[in-house]
Amino acid sequence: MTFEDLGLSAEVLRAVTDAGYNQPTPIQEKAIPWVLQGRDVLGCAQTGTGKTASFTLPMIDILAQGRVRARMPRSLIMTPTRELAQQIAENFNTYGKYTPLSMALLIGGVSFSDQEKALDKGVDVLIATPGRLLDHFERGRVLLTDVRILVVDEADRMLDMGFIPDLERIASLLPQIRQTLLFSATMPPEIRRLADKFLMNPKEVSVAPQSTAASTVRQLVVQVPNERAKRRPLETLMRNEPVGNGIIFCNRKRTVATLYETLKRAGHDVGALHGDMTQDARNETLAAFRDNRIKFLIATDVAGRGLDIEHVSHVFNYDVPLAAEDYIHRIGRTGRAGRSGTAIMLVTPEDKKLYDRVVALLGGKPLEELSDLSVKAPAEAPADAETEAAAGGRTPRGARTRPRRRREAEAADTPGAEADVAEVAAEQAAPAVEEAPAPAAKSERRKRRTPRSVESRPAEVEVTETETVEDAAPTPVQPPRPAADHKPERPRSPERRQREDDTPLGFGKDIPAFMLKSARTGA
Template identity: 65%
Template sequence: MTFKDLELSEELLRALTERDYEQPTPIQKQAIPYVLMNRDLLGCAQTGTGKTASFVLPMLDILEQGRARMRMPRSLILEPTRELAAQVAENFDLYGKYHNLTKALLIGGVTFNEQDKLLDRGVDVLIATPGRLMDHFERGNVLLNDVKILVIDEADRMLDMGFIPDVDKIVSKIPPMRQTLMFSATMPKEIKKLADRFLSNPKEVTVSPPSATADTVTQQFVKLSTRQKRSTLRSILEDDSVRNALIFCNRKRDVSEVHQTLERHGFQAGSLHGDMDQFSRTATLEKFKKDEIKYLVCSDVAARGLDIEAMSHVINFDVPTHAEDYVHRIGRTGRAGRQGHAITFVTSEERKYLDAVQDLAKGSISEIKLDTIQRKEIESTEEKSHQAHGRGKVRSKPKALETRSEKTNLPPTEAKFRHSDQTAIQKSEQKKSHKQSNEEVVGFGDDIPAFLMPATKA
């Protein structure tokens, strides 16, 4: 089947051909015909399946006829995050280049005045996050009684982020005689209940989730304690095989703390979290894409919709509490046939979440021992010491490491961490001479208040 078989307009087919898109994805094959028939639709599909185009393409053709009035959009697309909203807006620009339609993007981090001007001109397509749309509505800047098509995207994320009360208010202000499309990566009971409230006799389409066991991604986990996470992260990032990395934390607070500790230790790092304004978020992403920063610490919500090529590593600083999020996270490496690596930190409290992830990944995540990583840290420290004191060239990779890697065919990341038994002795000696190491203070990691540090003799 081709896009032409879906009876899309010549303008759309021309735009698709220019992007070298010829065959629709499974979700597009199933959804587009029903959307063109003005049916309500409940779609279960994850990011990366072509879901966005499954509603953008038919909407462009449907909205081609008609004209928007001032502050009265003809269609509304609700997204949970700014990045996803911006991504949908880009899709309308790409595929709608030969359509004469207007759009507006209502997200935080942009002044109300700029957005008001767009609304005053009248927009065919309004793309918004629930919070910013409610702000505009309460200011009297937008009316929703002319909306003919409503799209509620990433409904499960809306639920997780607490946006459903706002979505309820928004839907109540839209005429019941409308076409409603709802998409969700998962379909729990709560989403089914929402569908019963918002949709009328919907057609249901489902696309199987992508496999978490991509052949191009080497997946590993390491067991450790909470206070060992930061030092272990730094050890991994110092390895030459880590060209760049996305580092996922479950909590916004941890995103900031991990970012700060990486910067204090000289790593080129940035972060994405919900409290950043749009300008700062966009600037951080641009720096990351241009390799001005190598490591990006983020949460699942903040990273939703990110599309960055040539990502060498994904590091789960925390095990995701939802197994499906693991699929989203590691799917950002190993793309386009490239080799990728995913490493997950697991504490005893997180073991139950790893079990769920292993079930989804069909047991394809292998364990890497913590002492393997710690030995690599000692080796790296010694090499840097030699460089700093001008003691000749940095030592090449130990012969024992090369031999063991070749003999056992270990995964690339683990093989690089292997070292000789002699380093274990060196590690023991270092511990003896550093009994007051910062990392030994429980609860503070490498952030030690001055008053807890031992007094030094004059």
């Protein structure tokens, strides 16, 4: 079957031919005719099978008739991530270039004013994430009463990210009579209940068993002893595998940042992508990866859905995904549209439960194991603090070292060490003999610092190094000075004696004048 057999318009067929596609994928072959008929569709297929084109191509033909009104989009496409929204927008630009359709993209990290200008002009296709769409709705900048087609892409990812309440609120704002298309890579019971709530008599389309990986992807596993031992085999695989471009998936943003810095210092051509980055930084990183300016992209699961990058040949699962379904989406970044790819996962003994869930999801068959990698546990820190100090490092606080006498004894036991020990002991003992009388001489010099006249100085005596201070000439002793308490008392004048005797006791010099007068008069 060809695209002409699906009933698409000549403008869309021309755009598809320009894009280089000749035959539809199974999901496109089954879903496009039902969408063109206006039926609700519930589609289930693994990533990389062309789900995006299965609803964008018929939507372009359906929306070709009609006109737009300000702030009232004619169709709405909901996506869980910004990257997937941008991917869908690129598909509309590619396949709708011969059709005069307008489009707006409402995602976080972009200015509200630019998005409001696009909404004021009126759009045929509105692609949005739930949070940013509700922000515009609460501001009164968008009305959803004219939406004819609702598309929910990656519904299972919406469920994982907690967007189902927002999605239900948005659906309540839409007209009851509409066409709804819901696509998902997996079909858990929660998605079934959501489909029963949103869809009316849907046509279910499934092109592969649920939760299976594409057959074009070779899946391998590498056993590592612990978490710290992951980096070495990863670098070995990055060097030895014929990688065109590769994505390295981690579970946490902190792991992405740490691994990025480590591989960057090691000289690898890497980039980072996670949710804490600004939208401009994320766009720049993705553009560099698409243009082959970055060979390896280290990312969280934010990049695990919907990204269609042709030259991704390898996917490295640095961490085993916490949800087994995420493994399907991760490795779906390679082996897309019939191309071959390789997925390699690093597994530690602590990851056994998570790994068993992935194996059970894939049908119970263990993955092929790579055993030719020399993976060893990282060397432990040296137990002896002296070994660390000899290597140029500092001895850690609290580290126990051998006593000095024991080290000297051990050194003496080694061949040729007796002379060195004797020499060191002699050097340590020599200064002690020479410096022993120093304190006595110092105290004697302090005693000799008493002033004396030139005539009383003794003749200079030449003292040898072996002479003691007591052998030098004695210092004459000066006669003691009279103490200050024995000064002769000066006689007092009669006036002073009379004044001091008339002063009342207990007041000193500061006595009131009336008391002094009474004392003098004898009153």
